[in-house]
Amino acid sequence: MTAPSRWRLEAGGPGYPAWLADLGDRAPRELHGVGVRAAVTGLEHGATVTIVGSRRASSYGLRVAERLARDLASAGVTVVSGMAWGIDSAAHRGALAAGGTTVAVLAGGADVPYPPSARGLYREVVAAGAAVSERAPGVRPERWSFPERNRIMAALAKLVIVVEAAEPSGSLVTARFAIDGLGRDLGAVPGQVGVRTAAGTNALIADGAPVIRGADDALDLLAGVGTRAIRRPGPSLDRELGVALELVEAGATSPDALAAAGVDPPRAAIAFARLELLGYVRADEAGRYTRTALDAPAADRPDP
Amino acid sequence: MRSVAAVLASIRTFTILGVDAHEVRVEADVSGGLPSFALVGLPDTAVRESRERVRAAIANSGFKFPNTRITANLAPADLRKAGPGFDLAIAAAVLVASEQLHAEQVDGVVLAGELALDGAIRPVPGTFAITRAAARSAASAVAVAERCAPEAALAAGVRVVPIGRLRDLERLGTDDEPPPPQPLRADGEGDAPSLPDLADLRGQPYLRRGLELAAAGGHSLLMTGPPGAGKSMAAMRLPSLLPPLDDAEAGEAIRVASACGRPIEPLLTRRRPYRAPHHTISTAGLIGGGSPPRPGEITLAHRGVLFLDELAEFRRDALEALRQPVESGRVLIARARRVLELPCRFQLVAAANPCPCGRGEGSPECECPPQSVRRYSTKLSGALADRVDMLIAVAQPDPAALGGPPGERSAAVRERVLAARERQRRRLGPGRCNAEMAPPETRRWCAPDPAGAPLLAEVLEGGALSGRGHERILRLARTIADLAGRDRIGADELAEALALRRRGRR
Numbered sequence: 001m002t003a004p005s006r007w008r009l010e011a012g013g014p015g016y017p018a019w020l021a022d023l024g025d026r027a028p029r030e031l032h033g034v035g036v037r038a039a040v041t042g043l044e045h046g047a048t049v050t051i052v053g054s055r056r057a058s059s060y061g062l063r064v065a066e067r068l069a070r071d072l073a074s075a076g077v078t079v080v081s082g083m084a085w086g087i088d089s090a091a092h093r094g095a096l097a098a099g100g101t102t103v104a105v106l107a108g109g110a111d112v113p114y115p116p117s118a119r120g121l122y123r124e125v126v127a128a129g130a131a132v133s134e135r136a137p138g139v140r141p142e143r144w145s146f147p148e149r150n151r152i153m154a155a156l157a158k159l160v161i162v163v164e165a166a167e168p169s170g171s172l173v174t175a176r177f178a179i180d181g182l183g184r185d186l187g188a189v190p191g192q193v194g195v196r197t198a199a200g201t202n203a204l205i206a207d208g209a210p211v212i213r214g215a216d217d218a219l220d221l222l223a224g225v226g227t228r229a230i231r232r233p234g235p236s237l238d239r240e241l242g243v244a245l246e247l248v249e250a251g252a253t254s255p256d257a258l259a260a261a262g263v264d265p266p267r268a269a270i271a272f273a274r275l276e277l278l279g280y281v282r283a284d285e286a287g288r289y290t291r292t293a294l295d296a297p298a299a300d301r302p303d304p
Numbered sequence: 305m306r307s308v309a310a311v312l313a314s315i316r317t318f319t320i321l322g323v324d325a326h327e328v329r330v331e332a333d334v335s336g337g338l339p340s341f342a343l344v345g346l347p348d349t350a351v352r353e354s355r356e357r358v359r360a361a362i363a364n365s366g367f368k369f370p371n372t373r374i375t376a377n378l379a380p381a382d383l384r385k386a387g388p389g390f391d392l393a394i395a396a397a398v399l400v401a402s403e404q405l406h407a408e409q410v411d412g413v414v415l416a417g418e419l420a421l422d423g424a425i426r427p428v429p430g431t432f433a434i435t436r437a438a439a440r441s442a443a444s445a446v447a448v449a450e451r452c453a454p455e456a457a458l459a460a461g462v463r464v465v466p467i468g469r470l471r472d473l474e475r476l477g478t479d480d481e482p483p484p485p486q487p488l489r490a491d492g493e494g495d496a497p498s499l500p501d502l503a504d505l506r507g508q509p510y511l512r513r514g515l516e517l518a519a520a521g522g523h524s525l526l527m528t529g530p531p532g533a534g535k536s537m538a539a540m541r542l543p544s545l546l547p548p549l550d551d552a553e554a555g556e557a558i559r560v561a562s563a564c565g566r567p568i569e570p571l572l573t574r575r576r577p578y579r580a581p582h583h584t585i586s587t588a589g590l591i592g593g594g595s596p597p598r599p600g601e602i603t604l605a606h607r608g609v610l611f612l613d614e615l616a617e618f619r620r621d622a623l624e625a626l627r628q629p630v631e632s633g634r635v636l637i638a639r640a641r642r643v644l645e646l647p648c649r650f651q652l653v654a655a656a657n658p659c660p661c662g663r664g665e666g667s668p669e670c671e672c673p674p675q676s677v678r679r680y681s682t683k684l685s686g687a688l689a690d691r692v693d694m695l696i697a698v699a700q701p702d703p704a705a706l707g708g709p710p711g712e713r714s715a716a717v718r719e720r721v722l723a724a725r726e727r728q729r730r731r732l733g734p735g736r737c738n739a740e741m742a743p744p745e746t747r748r749w750c751a752p753d754p755a756g757a758p759l760l761a762e763v764l765e766g767g768a769l770s771g772r773g774h775e776r777i778l779r780l781a782r783t784i785a786d787l788a789g790r791d792r793i794g795a796d797e798l799a800e801a802l803a804l805r806r807r808g809r810r
Contacts, residue, residue, distance in 0.1 A: 005765065037765075130388040245440035255511040255695040255803055256529075260705070266784070269797055269803035276803075277762065285684045285807045286528040288699035 004126040005038045006111065006137070015041030022182050023155050028134035028232060031138055034109045035126030038279070039101045043078055043156070047230045049218060050080040050157035050178075052171045053087025053164045054151075054197045055153075061087055061164035063195060064189055066094035068161065071215030075228040076293025077222070080105060080156050083118055083125065087163045087171075099282050099290045102129040105156065106151040109133055109143035128282075131171050146170065154178035158236055159185040161212050165200030172200045185221050187212040195209020234279050234294035244271035245280055253288045313400035313407065313716030316414045318437050320430035321565040322592075322637070323541060323599055325437035329379045332397035332470035337373030343394070345378030348386045348596070357388070357419045358395045360618040363535040365470040371401040382641060384721075386596045389428035391635060392417035392447075396473055409476045412463075413443035415704035417452075425449040427769040429565035432558050441578035447476060453485035454570060456722060458558065460487070461579050489571055499575065502714040504537065507705025512633035514696040514804070516717050520724040521739035523693035524630070524652035526615065526806065528684070533698045535655035539580070539611040542653060546609070546712035548574035548726050550735055553607045556647060559638045561607050564599055577608030580652075583617040587640045597644050597725040602629055605650035615656040623688045652691065654691045656684055692775050693739060694804045724786040738783045750778035754758040755791035760798060777801045 009016040009031045017040065020027045033040055051065060051074055055265055069079045071089040079095040081088040083104040095102035104125050108114050110133040112166055113122035125253055133147060134152060150170060160178040178184040188209045191198020212218055219227045220275035237245060244258060252258050258268035272289060275281045280296070281289040313332045318325040341355045355376075360367045365397030378385050380437065399405035416434050418426040420477050428434075431452040438446045446464050448456050452464035465476060466485050475481050484511045493739050505512060513528070513537055518525040526533040549557060549571065556575055560644045579592060581601040584588070592600035602610055612618060629635040635648040659672045659680050669678075731749055752760050764774060781793045781801035790797070 217583035254699070255512075256508075256696070256698045259513070260507065260699070260702060265510045266796070267801050268510060270511075270799040273799040273802035277759075283807050285681050285689070286656070287526075287695040287807060288528070288658065 004035045005037065007033050009033065009040065012123040012140075017043050017045070017156060019045045020152070020155050023151060026151060027155075028152060028202035031132045031134060032137050033130050033132045034051055034110045036128065037089070037130070039078070039103055039128075043103070044179075045158050045193060046223060047076060048078045048157045048159075049222065050082060050153045050160045051087065051090075051091035052081065052153065052162055052174050053068055053158065053167060054080045054169065055084050055086040055088075056170060056197065057086040057090070057164045057193065058191075058197055058211075061189075061191070062090045064099070065090035067162040068163070068189070068212070068215055069094030069102075070098040070100075070216065073098035073102070074154060074216060075215060075219060076226065077219075078103060078129075082106070082112065082153055083121065083131070085115060085118075088227060089118060089121055091163075092121060096124050096128055099292065103156070104129070104131040105149055105153045106131055106133040107135075107145040109135055109137040112140060127194070133151045135242065147173065148169065150174040151177060151181075155182055156182060157184065159218060160183075160200050161187045161188060161218060162191045164194050164197040165204075167200040167203055169200055172204070175204060178207050180280070186210075187221055189213075202227055229293065231295040233297050236297050237278070237280075240267070241271055241274055241278075242296065244302075245275060248275070248281060248289065248291055252291070313397040315393045315397045315400070315410055315423070316412070316438075317390060317416055318385070318414060318430075318434040319383075320433060320563045321383075321642075322646050323430075323433060323435040323596060323603065325562050326383065327437070327441060328383065328385065328390070328393075328396045330393040331377045331379060332401040333375045333377075333412065334370050334401040334446070335373050339797070340370045341376070341771050343378075344377050344660070345381045346384045346540070347378060347390075348384065350388050350392055351378070351385045354391045354394055354419075356549050357391050357421060358398060360421040361391070361419040361423040362395055362398065362419060367404050367470070368400060368402070370398070373495070374398060374401070375424045384596060385642075387427075388418040388427070389416055389490075389654065391419035392425060392470070392573050395419060395470055399473070405473055409478075410473065412442075413476060414438040414443045414446045417449045417467070419470065423632045425467055425469060425472075427452040431455045432459050432562035432564040432568065435464065436559070438462050445476070446755060447473070450485075450679045454488045454524050455486045455562060456556075457487035458520075458568075464584045468802060488569070494559045497712070500537075500665075501544060502541045502712065502717055503710040505534060505541060505711050507701040508534055508698065508711075511535075511696060511698050512711060512717075514538075514694060515542055515781070516721065517783055517787065517804070518542065518653070518694060519721045520738075520787050521728070521780065522651055522739040523780055523783065524691060524739065525654070526684070526689070526692045526694065527653075527655045527696050527698055528658050529698035530657060530700055533700050535698065536613050537610075539613070539653045539655060540578070541607075541714065542609055542611075542651075543576050545718050545721050546576050546651075546723055547718075548558055549576060549607060551734060557607045560603055560647065564604060566604070577605050577650075578611065578634060579605040579608065580611040580613060583612070583614045585618070585622065587619065587625050589623040589628065590622045592635055592637050592644075593645050595639075597639060599646050600635070602635060602648040602650060603628070603646045608650055610650040610652055611647060612652070612654040615654040615688070616680045618683075620683070623683070626688055627691060629686070652688075653733075654688070654692070656680070658684075658697075674772060689806055692806045693780055695806045696804065720721065720787060724783065725788070727786045727789075738786065739758075741779050741782075746775050746778055746782075750782045750793060752778075752798055755795040756781075756793050756798045763802065775807070777805050779803060 073095040074176040078101045081091040110131045115117045179186045188201040201239045255268035261267040283289045315330045328387040427449040435456040436459045449468040456464040558568045588594045629648045659677045779799040784797040
């Protein structure tokens with residue numbers, strides 16, 4: 001296992017998510033991070049969703065959270081959560097399964113996987129995304145640091161979705177703070193009446209929070225009704241890479257497929273490596289590549 | 305009947321432990337008393353049964369089996385003796401002790417052979433190692449079965465006497481001695497049957513490129529893809545691209561094959577061993593072990609290729625046990641009394657389906673349950689994956705390509721491989737290749753040029769790689785440059801190596 005890289009972003013400095021300033025004097029002075037730096041420095045407020053919910057979630061809640069995160073990640077949304085048991089972990093797993101980017105905001109140091117039993121998930125998160133914390137590396141989470149962490153989770157996203165939450169609960173506190181304290185959008189996944197973990201989310205809906213039935217509802221809230229994917233323009237491509245990307249979009253999943261289409265094998269490998277570095281494709285452990293949500297600038301497309 | 309005198313006999317022989325020969329002395333004492341034949345010195349069942357073979361062989365060779373009290377001892381007594389290879393030495397000791405054979409005739413001679421009941425000598429495994437050890441221990445001659453004699457002569461350094469029957473012991477050291485055997489020729493291809501050729505691999509340009517790189521730098525390779533993508537076919541063709549064994553390597557490979565009772569003739573053509581154990585193999589079968597400990601497949605693949613088809617189906621503990629030997633080139637098998645060290649410097653080639661059905665997760669036809677897909681990806685990313693230099697995902701070739709013209713022949717690819725290996729030899733020394741570079745060598749020989757350096761920095765800073773991961777990529781980039789005849793690693797070499805790197809679990 002290769003050791004993930006570590007970095008630090010200062011408030012107001014390059015790469016620091018500017019909209020965290022909405023927290024006013026409670027904005028974190030610095031963010032310590034582990035994993036892919038670009039997962040945080042490249043965050044866009046309008047393409048970031050925080051998913052929170054109960055640690056003791058029902059299997060229905062876990063399924064919904066994972067599905068929601070997967071579909072959002074496929075649509076180009078970065079999924080933020082807190083890596084806790086239950087809904088949080090399901091959200092991270094869903095985003096990872098889609099080959100998407102996910103950010104875990106931790107209550108202890110960013111290099112301290114918490115809960116400790118989520119080490120496996122932590123490794124995956126920092127390999128494809130990042131773990132961040134305002135607290136110094138190495139420190140253990142404290143009771144008071146969880147609500148503090150929740151305010152950062154709420155502030156990072158434009159939309160906060162509560163999947164399952166009892167009443168009262170930390171997730172509800174986060175949700176109410178997101179609306180009242182920060183003016184973020186809030187959505188809730190409806191649950192079965194009478195089930196403890198659905199009481200909080202159903203109460204949010206009763207109070208007027210929009211119903212989230214799936215990624216489409218979330219995208220409607222995030223980017224306007226009818227939006228099905230958030231496309232972000234990627235770095236520009238030279239002609240060779242532009243052609244390669246076209247082939248990938250036509251179904252080529254590895255340099256092998258490019259070579260079969262007539263590209264010189266070394267050039268095919270080089271094209272995939274560079275597309276991966278630019279963020280256009282991502283490979284799984286079997287070496288097959290998938291296209292990310294990054295959009296090629298139109299000008300770079302080769303003529304048809 | 306001759307009166308039996310109390311003469312003590314001591315005969316030299318060797319036994320094989322792992323792939324090394326260890327000296328054993330066979331002593332025999334014939335004394336008055338009730339007829340009996342005791343065999344002591346930690347013999348196993350096969351050695352204990354040797355008494356019956358020795359008794360019959362002596363009687364059927366025109367000698368007289370002494371009808372008194374016989375004690376044969378195998379020294380050192382703390383070494384467990386296995387196998388039938390002591391027969392000849394035990395028989396000779398009994399004959400000397402009963403004064404039917406002059407002690408001077410077998411003085412300093414190493415005897416190794418199994419006896420047939422009619423007194424014929426049968427071959428024993430490990431003749432090559434035994435002869436080498438005998439030469440080092442200043443034996444005057446080595447007497448082995450006729451069939452083993454050419455193999456023994458290959459070891460050189462000591463007089464080899466082929467003997468066909470027990471009676472031939474009388475001719476040892478006389479003018480009547482049989483002529484020394486013709487050593488086997490170890491001079492390359494000869495008229496050996498040809499290896500599977502790369503020309504059979506039609507289409508598949510990326511897979512061909514991967515094989516060429518693996519051959520050129522000795523890099524370990526994992527191929528993933530659906531059944532029918534040509535993974536096994538490609539692996540089988542790797543030996544035809546590899547450089548021939550040099551003298552030292554051939555000696556090591558012959559020693560292993562001989563000790564394991566496997567034919568050594570294929571190695572005389574200087575071809576590298578190729579082993580492809582089935583995925584149901586036990587850990588002991590793969591790594592070596594058992595009782596008595598025997599070399600495993602990884603040792604049989606020493607100086608050659610070990611191909612693990614269906615990598616994800618191998619037992620988890622077997623793959624775990626492979627990690628350390630892959631890294632160090634040797635395997636240690638600890639037993640109560642001694643630690644056996646076996647050589648296992650091989651090139652690892654593995655193939656795997658991306659999921660149990662082979663169609664690939666995410667493809668519409670894949671019907672695999674999520675748990676088994678996860679089990680597969682864990683296997684691919686865990687255990688052995690961090691010892692793999694190159695990862696190649698291949699697809700089923702286009703049917704049109706299968707009907708197309710044959711690909712480039714192995715001989716042409718091998719020319720390029722040999723040229724690249726020659727560059728490595730000049731840099732690293734004889735017999736060494738890029739995949740084996742130690743960290744200081746990697747630093748010295750793999751620094752990217754001004755165009756490549758920023759790319760490497762970008763990759764390292766992006767958190768995609770670090771430590772061993774990036775050294776593997778540099779070594780692979782070195783091979784790409786060597787194949788192209790370039791002195792420095794440029795951006796293209798680095799990028800191609802990056803695309804071929806193994807992938808961790810996301």
